[in-house]
Amino acid sequence: MSDLNALAVGIISFFLGNVSGYFISYTVLKSKKSFDHYSRVNFLIIVVSLAWVVSLLVDILSPQYETSPLVHGIMGAIVGFFFWRPKDK
Amino acid sequence: MKSQIKTNATDIEKLKNPTFRQDVFHPSRLLYSMVGAILFLFIGWVVPDIYYKNFDKREYLTIEQPVLIDKHTYTACEVLTATIKRTSYIRGNAHAVVEIILVNADGNWVKNTLSSQDFNIDVSTGQIIYVQFVLPCDLADGSYFLKAVISYKFKDIPKTYSWVSDSFVISSSQTDQNLHENGE
Numbered sequence: 001m002s003d004l005n006a007l008a009v010g011i012i013s014f015f016l017g018n019v020s021g022y023f024i025s026y027t028v029l030k031s032k033k034s035f036d037h038y039s040r041v042n043f044l045i046i047v048v049s050l051a052w053v054v055s056l057l058v059d060i061l062s063p064q065y066e067t068s069p070l071v072h073g074i075m076g077a078i079v080g081f082f083f084w085r086p087k088d089k
Numbered sequence: 090m091k092s093q094i095k096t097n098a099t100d101i102e103k104l105k106n107p108t109f110r111q112d113v114f115h116p117s118r119l120l121y122s123m124v125g126a127i128l129f130l131f132i133g134w135v136v137p138d139i140y141y142k143n144f145d146k147r148e149y150l151t152i153e154q155p156v157l158i159d160k161h162t163y164t165a166c167e168v169l170t171a172t173i174k175r176t177s178y179i180r181g182n183a184h185a186v187v188e189i190i191l192v193n194a195d196g197n198w199v200k201n202t203l204s205s206q207d208f209n210i211d212v213s214t215g216q217i218i219y220v221q222f223v224l225p226c227d228l229a230d231g232s233y234f235l236k237a238v239i240s241y242k243f244k245d246i247p248k249t250y251s252w253v254s255d256s257f258v259i260s261s262s263q264t265d266q267n268l269h270e271n272g273e
Binding site for chain 2: 052056059063064066069073076077080083086
């Protein structure tokens with residue numbers, strides 16, 4: 001039963017992520033503001049960092065959930081990779 | 090769709106640019122990635138660990154108290170059945186030590202270990218478990234109750250939980266037992 005719950009949460013999160021991503025991109029395109037490379041990168045860093053903080057909070061609040069160290073590592077690597085900027089930027 | 094194709098084309102053009110390529114695949118990015126991964130791993134391990142070791146006061150295994158027993162009066166050597174209503178938020182192994190405690194006339198307790206056993210716990214709410222205990226044959230007449238201390242580990246942190254049962258009487262006299270069972 002808990003495996004089914006985990007699967008349901010995964011599917012719902014996937015669809016919510018897609019829908020919210022669609023609306024965010026739609027809003028940005030509609031506003032006709034230029035969304036340059038580094039703005040997109042900053043947005044990605046914020047989203048991944050927020051997801052990581054949420055996983056950390058769920059780790060503390062739910063005794064049945066434990067975030068895999070691999071997930072922590074991947075999220076940190078993504079944020080670190082995009083955090084680097086060339087000196088003239 | 091057109092703008093999307095244009096964006097992709099621009100990105101490919103950018104990748105053809107050696108300066109941009111150097112930026113994307115700069116060795117410092119690898120270093121930043123590693124530092125980020127180690128930092129997130131460290132915080133992700135330390136923060137919950139500190140919380141659970143120092144601040145967490147939640148019970149992950151609870152039992153409705155007092156634990157019910159099947160009769161009010163027993164004779165020595167008889168089998169006592171305890172009805173345990175258990176709620177568990179975790180799964181794992183646990184160890185229970187059950188003691189039978191005689192309450193003396195002066196109010197002091199005399200303890201004897203009744204059983205010591207390992208068991209598994211699973212996530213459940215209000216799970217009812219019937220546990221049988223054979224009462225020792227050398228028990229003196231008197232008023233008793235059961236007390237158990239359950240020890241288990243949660244995220245490698247040792248935890249204990251204890252429960253007590255309803256009190257009951259050990260009586261060698263059959264007449265006394267009949268009177269109790271008839272509620273007289």
